[in-house]
Amino acid sequence: QKEVEQNSGPLSVPEGAIASLNCTYSDRGSQSFFWYRQYSGKSPELIMFIYSNGDKEDGRFTAQLNKASQYVSLLIRDSQPSDSATYLCAVESYIPTFGRGTSLIVHP
């Protein structure tokens, strides 16, 4: 059974702070890793993907991957209230498996 684990939260951070979201996975054969953002009542949308160990930066977002530890994280710098959403980690070995998501609240 392939598992993707996330802390459900909520994670509450003040505006302007760094939000750190974490995800662990069980399938060592996983090769692709994704972060989706889902606003309440909306569908998930892809915000980041990472395939290699290390960091990948895109604007205020940084994805970090450590395959040896089976760990992937998402950092959001200069958090804004508009970042408040549920963040879903997805791991793919041949089809994507999603974690249950972490709720992020950015308060002014």
Next chain:
Amino acid sequence: DAGVIQSPRHEVTEMGQEVTLRCKPISGHNSLFWYRQTMMRGLELLIYFNNNVPIDDSGMPEDRFSAKMPNASFSTLKIQPSEPRDSAVYFCASSTTANTGELFFGEGSRLTVL
């Protein structure tokens, strides 16, 4: 492109009735997924099609659920008979085979079975 289109957006039905959910993937995408989302279980994969062929249906809960993809631009998910525990948001998503994990989701169909 209009994105992934799902219908209906909302469906309220009574236990025992047949429910059909529809999906039109993004043109050129040859992978199509049906997911179900609930508070308790999160986002669960029901079935995955590639080039209109069902590749993995291990997530389909039971025989009451069936899915078809008669052509590259249309898929259906049918529940017959429906039960209250089927109440959830059903998402259709599409992607290219080369980038299967980069999913584009439809807006979802919220199903309530009374």
